[in-house]
Amino acid sequence: MADGPLLGLDERVSRALxxxxxxSALLADLGNIQVAVPxxxxxxxYVALRARRTGTDRWWVAPAAGALLMALVPALxxxxxxxxxxxGTHVMPPGPGYYPSGHTATAAVAYGTATLLLxxxxxxxxxxxxxxxxxxxxxxxxxxxxxxxxYHWPLDVVASWFLCAVxxxxxxxxxxxxxxxxxxxxxx
Numbered sequence: 021m022a023d024g025p026l027l028g029l030d031e032r033v034s035r036a037l038x039x040x041x042x043x044s045a046l047l048a049d050l051g052n053i054q055v056a057v058p059x060x061x062x063x064x065x066y067v068a069l070r071a072r073r074t075g076t077d078r079w080w081v082a083p084a085a086g087a088l089l090m091a092l093v094p095a096l097x098x099x100x101x102x103x104x105x106x107x108g109t110h111v112m113p114p115g116p117g118y119y120p121s122g123h124t125a126t127a128a129v130a131y132g133t134a135t136l137l138l139x140x141x142x143x144x145x146x147x148x149x150x151x152x153x154x155x156x157x158x159x160x161x162x163x164x165x166x167x168x169x170x171y172h173w174p175l176d177v178v179a180s181w182f183l184c185a186v187x188x189x190x191x192x193x194x195x196x197x198x199x200x201x202x203x204x205x206x207x208x
Contacts, residue, residue, distance in 0.1 A: 067086075
């Protein structure tokens with residue numbers, strides 16, 4: 021993080037990718053709370069209404085779990101930033117609080133949760149694959165934009181990927197158990 025064998029590699033990759041431009045800023049902005057959370061909120065409402073309309077028992081559980089997971093992001097990221105106190109790249113103002121990347125975590129959890137909640141409602145394999153691909157592209161785009169813009173070191177972003185993989189994996193397991201244990205009307 022702040023010292024060790026990967027630090028040199030992290031700095032070299034960062035320098036090679038660093039090129040602050042408008043496109044990288046726009047990609048990085050997809051990880052802002054003001055962008056990612058409203059998108060998730062729309063999906064939470066849609067899934068709740070759709071499940072309720074189809075007569076799903078406990079229709080509110082999946083959207084509530086998604087909202088809770090999003091609320092966990094700052095609860096986990098902020099203490100980790102305080103604990104590690106890693107400084108930012110050379111283009112950022114001096115000071116700690118860059119590891120792990122909160123923007124990456126926000127994007128990964130918001131878009132990943134939205135994807136996991138929408139997947140059961142999509143009828144075709146093509147639609148499901150397309151949604152997963154769009155989610156992956158959005159998270160990778162945010163990640164690339166953050167590093168290219170110089171907002172984060174590459175390892176800041178990678179750390180958030182690992183954290184979010186655990187969070188989203190837990191949500192996926194929970195949603196699968198929920199679907200198996202809850203009788204519902206046929207998805208329409």
